[in-house]
Amino acid sequence: MSITSAIQQIKSELPSTVQLVAVSKFKPASDILEAYRAGQRAFGENRPQELAAKAAELPADIQWHFIGHLQTNKVKQIVPFVHLIHSVDSEHLLECINREAEKAGRKVNVLLELHVAKEESKTGFTPDELDKLAETMASDSPYPFVSVKGVMGMATNTDNEDEWRRCFRLIAAAAHRIENTLAGNAAKPMIISMGMSEDYPVAIEEGSTMVRIGSSIFGARDYSKPFTI
Numbered sequence: 001m002s003i004t005s006a007i008q009q010i011k012s013e014l015p016s017t018v019q020l021v022a023v024s025k026f027k028p029a030s031d032i033l034e035a036y037r038a039g040q041r042a043f044g045e046n047r048p049q050e051l052a053a054k055a056a057e058l059p060a061d062i063q064w065h066f067i068g069h070l071q072t073n074k075v076k077q078i079v080p081f082v083h084l085i086h087s088v089d090s091e092h093l094l095e096c097i098n099r100e101a102e103k104a105g106r107k108v109n110v111l112l113e114l115h116v117a118k119e120e121s122k123t124g125f126t127p128d129e130l131d132k133l134a135e136t137m138a139s140d141s142p143y144p145f146v147s148v149k150g151v152m153g154m155a156t157n158t159d160n161e162d163e164w165r166r167c168f169r170l171i172a173a174a175a176h177r178i179e180n181t182l183a184g185n186a187a188k189p190m191i192i193s194m195g196m197s198e199d200y201p202v203a204i205e206e207g208s209t210m211v212r213i214g215s216s217i218f219g220a221r222d223y224s225k226p227f228t229i
């Protein structure tokens with residue numbers, strides 16, 4: 001299936017409350033342009049340098065989403081233009097984004113990442129840690145240049161739909177709790193970023209408002225090739 005028809009097909013199935021982020025990591029600018037011509041504007045990347053290079057090359061009205069683990073020394077590469085960072089997985093990273101956002105003279109939109117999957121390799125806050133962090137940001141936030149728009153999470157990498165559902169329920173429940181804690185400071189409605197190519201229909205049933213879909217749009221990724229535009 002072509003990129004254009006994959007996008008059209010997925011979009012026709014998404015409820016109007018769910019936004020599509022097309023995950024273009026490891027894919028060339030020409031693929032992104034094809035998706036762009038099909039009307040897609042939100043793209044997700046997981047390496048700062050690749051994101052910055054693509055942003056410089058491609059149309060200025062693309063909204064760039066950062067979805068991978070972000071090292072603090074790479075924050076400044078993306079802060080000046082990134083639309084939404086999905087993967088804030090530590091308070092140290094939050095501090096760093098806040099500092100670079102102040103320098104860049106803009107407020108940066110972020111999602112707080114939850115770790116509910118079974119793999120230890122995945123990163124993010126536990127639900128308890130997330131609740132505590134939301135409390136510290138509720139009234140006089142120590143991170144005034146960061147705007148918390150919601151939460152992001154991934155389900156365990158398994159074929160077991162019940163396990164996906166367990167993860168997605170925890171993520172959606174955490175989003176609703178921190179919406180209450182942040183009260184007047186919360187983005188409404190909160191973004192709940194969950195669901196990838198394999199599991200997004202289940203994520204939507206459990207309350208996702210933003211799905212991150214890569215391989216079902218662009219085909220399988222080749223991780224062995226070094227990145228070129």
Ligand SMILES: *Cc1c(COP(=O)(O)O)cnc(C)c1O
Nearest residue numbers: 023067196197198212213214215
């Ligand atoms: C790569 C990636 C995706 C997209 O995965 P697909 O299975 O290709 O849809 C979604 N979210 C994150 C965080 C990713 O790293």
